Amino acid sequence: MENPVIxxxxxxxxxxxxxxxxxxxxxxxxxxxxxASNPARMVWQIEMAESFGESLERWRENSGFSxxxxxxxxxxxxxxxxxxxxxVIVPGSMATVSAIVNGISDNLIRRSADVCLKERRPLVIxxxxxxxxxxxxxxxxxxxxxxxxxxxxxxPYYLPIKTLEDSASFTAQRVLLALNVIEELPExxxxxxxxxxxxxxxx
Numbered sequence: 001m002e003n004p005v006i007x008x009x010x011x012x013x014x015x016x017x018x019x020x021x022x023x024x025x026x027x028x029x030x031x032x033x034x035x036a037s038n039p040a041r042m043v044w045q046i047e048m049a050e051s052f053g054e055s056l057e058r059w060r061e062n063s064g065f066s067x068x069x070x071x072x073x074x075x076x077x078x079x080x081x082x083x084x085x086x087x088v089i090v091p092g093s094m095a096t097v098s099a100i101v102n103g104i105s106d107n108l109i110r111r112s113a114d115v116c117l118k119e120r121r122p123l124v125i126x127x128x129x130x131x132x133x134x135x136x137x138x139x140x141x142x143x144x145x146x147x148x149x150x151x152x153x154x155x156p157y158y159l160p161i162k163t164l165e166d167s168a169s170f171t172a173q174r175v176l177l178a179l180n181v182i183e184e185l186p187e188x189x190x191x192x193x194x195x196x197x198x199x200x201x202x203x
Contacts, residue, residue: 011039
């Protein structure tokens with residue numbers, strides 16, 4: 001079995017991004033470990049039609065899925081000896097970004113990110129905040145300097161994407177690419193490769 005990808009979900013807006021990312025990983029049969037903060041669960045209840053508990057039940061039908069509580073610092077993923085494939089924090093709150101930059105590992109998401117950095121494993125963050133102040137930008141730049149991939153959840157205006165779900169699916173695929181789970185984006189998310197895109201340009 002392949003090494004698992006860790007998905008950390010924090011309390012920023014954008015629960016759909018986390019949902020689409022987990023779905024995309026499991027569709028490819030990639031073992032997936034989820035850790036969600038308490039604020040993330042609260043935001044989920046506000047933003048999503050499916051409750052967080054319902055999402056967990058659906059994902060648990062896949063044998064490759066597991067999850068740990070945010071305070072479980074004895075979980076295997078808290079150790080560098082655990083063979084993780086990498087981690088994405090989606091959505092990533094500025095509080096979590098700041099904590100990681102400053103080496104604060106006071107919950108399982110932050111500790112797991114710290115492990116990825118020290119073990120030189122892929123770490124991806126999808127930040128969610130607007131507008132960004134100088135502190136946010138400085139922290140994100142510092143993480144970039146550590147080798148972290150920063151993927152903003154921007155809709156690809158150059159593609160025929162019409163819904164938030166489509167845009168979130170695109171971001172999820174960008175995450176998989178950054179984690180080296182896939183070697184290239186699916187055809188429908190590549191500019192110029194999809195026949196419908198070519199037809200739209202001809203019109």
